[in-house]
Amino acid sequence: MRVLLVKLSSLGDVVHSLPAAMDLQAQVSDVQIDWVVEPAFAPLLKLCPAVKRIIPCNLRQWRKSFWQADTRRAWHAFKHDLQATDYDAVIDLQGLTKSALISQLARLTSNGKRYAMANRTKGSGYEAPTRWVADVAIRCEWHSHALDRGRHVCAQALGYALPRLVQAGLQATPHTEVLAQTVALVHGSSRADKAWPLAHWQVLGQALQAQGFQLALPHANDAELQTAQAVASACPGAVIWPHCDLVKLTQRLAACAGVVGVDSGVSHIAVALGLPHVQIYNFNTAWRTGPKGCAWQQSVFATPTPSPATVLSAFAACMASEAQQP
Numbered sequence: 620m621r622v623l624l625v626k627l628s629s630l631g632d633v634v635h636s637l638p639a640a641m642d643l644q645a646q647v648s649d650v651q652i653d654w655v656v657e658p659a660f661a662p663l664l665k666l667c668p669a670v671k672r673i674i675p676c677n678l679r680q681w682r683k684s685f686w687q688a689d690t691r692r693a694w695h696a697f698k699h700d701l702q703a704t705d706y707d708a709v710i711d712l713q714g715l716t717k718s719a720l721i722s723q724l725a726r727l728t729s730n731g732k733r734y735a736m737a738n739r740t741k742g743s744g745y746e747a748p749t750r751w752v753a754d755v756a757i758r759c760e761w762h763s764h765a766l767d768r769g770r771h772v773c774a775q776a777l778g779y780a781l782p783r784l785v786q787a788g789l790q791a792t793p794h795t796e797v798l799a800q801t802v803a804l805v806h807g808s809s810r811a812d813k814a815w816p817l818a819h820w821q822v823l824g825q826a827l828q829a830q831g832f833q834l835a836l837p838h839a840n841d842a843e844l845q846t847a848q849a850v851a852s853a854c855p856g857a858v859i860w861p862h863c864d865l866v867k868l869t870q871r872l873a874a875c876a877g878v879v880g881v882d883s884g885v886s887h888i889a890v891a892l893g894l895p896h897v898q899i900y901n902f903n904t905a906w907r908t909g910p911k912g913c914a915w916q917q918s919v920f921a922t923p924t925p926s927p928a929t930v931l932s933a934f935a936a937c938m939a940s941e942a943q944q945p
Contacts, residue, residue, distance in 0.1 A: 630884025805880025
């Protein structure tokens, strides 16, 4: 059976959808899973054993230059790649107009069907074309965690019971360059209102160093590099990781003793790797995107933002819980 998943972005949303692919692999015999995703996130899917073929789609960039010849050539090449396979099921896990367009373009087998969400869930984006394109629209609970929603849609589409065991879907070999007892501080986010104050990161970093931990500071752009440098200046010995692709970043995270991060895609990767992790929230939305069902992964929420003492205490609890695991 050939299944196409459509989940273009963002990084955290792609990570939350990986367990749905793992369910499909476990529950559907002889399944081949292909995935349409934005090029920036395609490397991460290489680390998911359930995904057979990755189809990059740079729709976000193409919309900005649709009149240019290079864009038209890239679009036609993408369509040729997408339509090279006929699918028994096309499952739109995004629920937006752009994902509906991709679903519509995909070719079906004679008995194939397109599936999508029938409704918006709390806190998520949703656009009606995804329902119009679908042959079968699947209703989701209003109060749904992002991880559960994708699993539910796939299970309902292909008629299997949800497995009790959730497989995160990331397999990464730990990077050998990462020092022992390293804690990664994932301070960057695509949204400024999710950020944690610089002074808090500095206080937390100093406290972790006093406990014997090494610090690592990833960054994705110049602004995040400046924050990393400011934290490192207050925490001598902290290592600023060079900018790298998602595969190498995931391998570096996999080698860490633990992670503290804001609500971001990189932070969600740490959760998927099963690391002791504290996720920081300035809004009460952890129920929708935060860690769930794991004693050594916690979310902390406060307004206007959690204090360093609260985060440090939660991290200590996560490390203690992880140490008790067999």
